[in-house]
Amino acid sequence: MERYQRQIILSQFGREGQNKLATAKVLVVGAGGLGCPVLMYLAAAGVGHLGVVDKDVVSLSNLQRQILYKTEDIGLPKVERAKHYLQQMNPEVNVTTYATYLTTQNAVEIIDDYDMVVDATDNFPSRYLINDACVLLGKPLIYGAVSNFEGQVAVFNADLGNDKRSANYRDIFPNQPMENEIGNCAEIGVLGVLPGIIGCIQASDVIKLITGIGKPLINQLQTVNLLTNHWQTFVIQPSQETRSLIPTDLVAFKAKDYSLLCRLKLDIELDAVDFQSYFDREDVVIIDVRETFEKPEIDHFHHQKHPLSTWEKELPSFDKNFIILFCQSGKRSLEAAKILSQRDENKTIFSLKNGILHWQNHHKINLNEPS
Amino acid sequence: MKIKILLFGQLKEKLDAGFIEIESMEDSDLLLAKLKSEFPVLSDISFRIAVDKILIAEKVVLSEKSEVALLPPFSGG
Numbered sequence: 114m115e116r117y118q119r120q121i122i123l124s125q126f127g128r129e130g131q132n133k134l135a136t137a138k139v140l141v142v143g144a145g146g147l148g149c150p151v152l153m154y155l156a157a158a159g160v161g162h163l164g165v166v167d168k169d170v171v172s173l174s175n176l177q178r179q180i181l182y183k184t185e186d187i188g189l190p191k192v193e194r195a196k197h198y199l200q201q202m203n204p205e206v207n208v209t210t211y212a213t214y215l216t217t218q219n220a221v222e223i224i225d226d227y228d229m230v231v232d233a234t235d236n237f238p239s240r241y242l243i244n245d246a247c248v249l250l251g252k253p254l255i256y257g258a259v260s261n262f263e264g265q266v267a268v269f270n271a272d273l274g275n276d277k278r279s280a281n282y283r284d285i286f287p288n289q290p291m292e293n294e295i296g297n298c299a300e301i302g303v304l305g306v307l308p309g310i311i312g313c314i315q316a317s318d319v320i321k322l323i324t325g326i327g328k329p330l331i332n333q334l335q336t337v338n339l340l341t342n343h344w345q346t347f348v349i350q351p352s353q354e355t356r357s358l359i360p361t362d363l364v365a366f367k368a369k370d371y372s373l374l375c376r377l378k379l380d381i382e383l384d385a386v387d388f389q390s391y392f393d394r395e396d397v398v399i400i401d402v403r404e405t406f407e408k409p410e411i412d413h414f415h416h417q418k419h420p421l422s423t424w425e426k427e428l429p430s431f432d433k434n435f436i437i438l439f440c441q442s443g444k445r446s447l448e449a450a451k452i453l454s455q456r457d458e459n460k461t462i463f464s465l466k467n468g469i470l471h472w473q474n475h476h477k478i479n480l481n482e483p484s
Numbered sequence: 485m486k487i488k489i490l491l492f493g494q495l496k497e498k499l500d501a502g503f504i505e506i507e508s509m510e511d512s513d514l515l516l517a518k519l520k521s522e523f524p525v526l527s528d529i530s531f532r533i534a535v536d537k538i539l540i541a542e543k544v545v546l547s548e549k550s551e552v553a554l555l556p557p558f559s560g561g
Contacts, residue, residue, distance in 0.1 A: 147561040235561035258558035260493045265558050285539060286557040290530045301494075301560055308561065334539065336492060336555070347555070348538040474513070 116203070117159050130324040131159060135205075137323045140164040140227035142215050142243055144191040146178040146308030147233035147257045147315065153181060154316040156199040156206045160323070163199065164227055166211040167191045178305035215239060217367045220246045229253040229322060231315055238371040241289045244269065244282035245359045249366055255318050256282060257311040261302055262339045264311035267349065268318050268329045279331045280349040283358050287444040288451075289371070307339055354441065357421055358448050365425040370455070381450045383437060383463040385472040391437055398433040401469075402449045403440045411469060421445045428456060439465035439472075487546070489519070490553040498525050508550075513543045515552065531556040 114121065117131050137160050141148050144167040155163060171179070171186040171194060179191075186194045192210035199208050211223055215234075220242060224230055230252050232243050240258070247254040247270050254269040269281040314337075318329040334347045360366040383391075391397045392414040399416040402424075419429040421440070436453065438446040443466050450464040465472060487508035496502055506522060509515040512535055520526050532539050534553040535546065546552070 143561050145561055233561050235559060237557070237559050240559065257561065259560040260558040261497075263493055263558070265555075285532060285555075286530060288530070290557060303560055334555075345553075346537065347534050347553075350539060350541045352541050471513075 116205070120158065125326045126324060130326065133324050134159045134320065135161040137229075138162040138164070138227045139229055139231060139319055139323075140166065140224060141231045141233055142166045142239065143233035143235060144179075144181070144195045145169070145175065145233065145235060146259065146303065146305075147312040148231075149179045149181040149195075150309050150312030151231050151233055151257075151316045151319070152195055152199055153202070154313060155319060156203045156208075158316075158320055159203065159205060160319075161205075162207045162209070162227075164209045164211065164223070165192045165195050166213065166215050166223065167195075168212055168214045178303060178308050180309065215242065217242060217369055217371065221250065221363055221366070224250055224252060227252065229255065229319065231319060232256045232258075233312065233315070237289050240282060242371045245366060245369075248278070248281055248356075248359050249363055251278070253322055254281070255315045255322070257308075257315045259303055259307050259311055262304055262307060264307055264337045264339075266311055266314045266318070266330060266335045266337070267333060268322065268331050271322065271329065271331045273331075280351040281355065283355045284349050284351050285334060287352070287355065287358055288447050304339060307337075310337060310339070354444055357445055361422065361425055368425070381454065381462055381464055382443070382447065382466040384466050385475040388437070388465055388472055389476070391435070394435070396433055397435040397437060398431050399437045399439070400429070400431075400449075401440070402438050402446050403469075407441065409469070409473065421449050424449065424452060428452070431457075431460075434459075435461045435463075437463045437465060439469050441470055442468035443471070444468075485548055487515070487548075487550065487552060490551070492531075492554065493556045493558055495526075495529065495531060495554050495556050498529060499523060508546060508548065511543050511545050512540055512552075515546060519554075526554075529556060 120126050121131050139160050141151050144165050169191050170188055171182045171191055173187055181195050181198050190212050192212050196208040196210050224246050230247055253271045256269055257266045271279040273279055321327045321329045332349050334349055336345045360369055401416050401418045402421040404420045438449045440446040446464040450462045453462050485508045486505045488503055488505050490503050509518055531554045535544050536551050
């Protein structure tokens with residue numbers, strides 16, 4: 114216990130905190146810029162079991178920020194080198210390595226073994242995949258992400274008691290961005306210390322969650338700007354619509370293709386202004402993807418009802434070549450449009466931007482039940 | 485009355501500024517519509533709007549003192 118003496122003497126922490134760390138199991142997905150500091154501090158603090166997922170090998174351009182690795186490690190698998198150095202630093206820590214990408218096929222099995230998950234990945238498909246898996250498996254998720262000189266950190270899906278969970282990634286960014294929207298990691302610059310700082314905040318919140326001390330970033334998004342030293346905390350409001358964007362169960366999760374959703378380069382949102390011009394066209398079918406009980410009822414134009422929640426069982430088919438989908442606020446219909454675009458590549462598929470409520474406001478139309 | 489809008493992440497690069505100032509609007513929906521018409525590039529990128537440090541889930545009324553920020557998602561790690 115002498116190894117941990119300086120944290121054990123912290124009155125909130127104590128031997129009890131140290132014992133909690135020793136029996137904790139934490140999975141870190143990504144052993145790169147964020148993953149390195151997360152792993153190093155969790156190993157040093159005495160987290161009993163660490164899992165590391167990464168398929169990459171060390172490359173020269175990693176070394177500017179991925180501080181676990183040395184020049185001589187170039188070309189070697191990151192998870193193996195990480196395990197080697199972490200156990201050198203603290204032999205009391207067990208490290209399990211997974212030299213693979215996290216996919217819908219292996220995620221459930223891997224994540225289920227751990228108490229919580231750290232998102233230290235560098236791409237959107239992985240971030241959405243991990244978020245959805247953690248929601249379905251009921252695991253807290255400690256999220257971190259960086260871009261240039263700025264970072265974001267938050268704790269998602271924390272257990273609030275009474276079967277309640279805190280906000281998750283989709284409560285901030287409901288839909289996965291298309292590839293052409295935001296540059297991916299290989300192209301964006303990053304100052305090496307940035308993932309160091311963000312990773313350290315992630316490690317700190319992991320320790321707080323395990324030991325039950327302090328206030329982790331639950332329902333909060335912390336932003337850090339290194340150029341201005343501006344740290345800001347934003348409140349995340351959980352949204353009711355979020356759950357319908359996540360697969361209903363593990364079977365549906367395994368069938369989802371997260372990487373394809375990101376590869377789609379589409380301009381699939383239809384502005385409210387233009388919506389009306391499609392109402393009477395022969396080649397157009399308009400689909401309401403809301404649940405059947407949702408208001409307002411729409412009787413201003415012909416449409417069919419196919420709630421998104423039923424799509425996992427059976428994807429609806431349409432004989433028209435032009436499909437316009439709508440929901441309350443435009444999030445579910447966007448998800449639906451992406452799903453449909455995968456199957457019906459030759460059809461034109463649109464999602465009504467910002468949903469039917471926005472269209473209703475826009476046209477000041479008195480529908481059955483004003484919202 | 486002008487309102488100052490803080491930009492985060494890649495929105496800074498897209499608009500080549502750390503913040504923008506535009507004529508304030510009555511509520512966040514109207515402000516968003518105005519932003520998108522003045523800066524069409526905002527229609528091509530995902531972001532969330534925060535008012536007074538809250539990532540708003542629905543329309544909120546804006547005042548002279550409202551602090552508005554636009555936050556895009558980050559993928560890097």
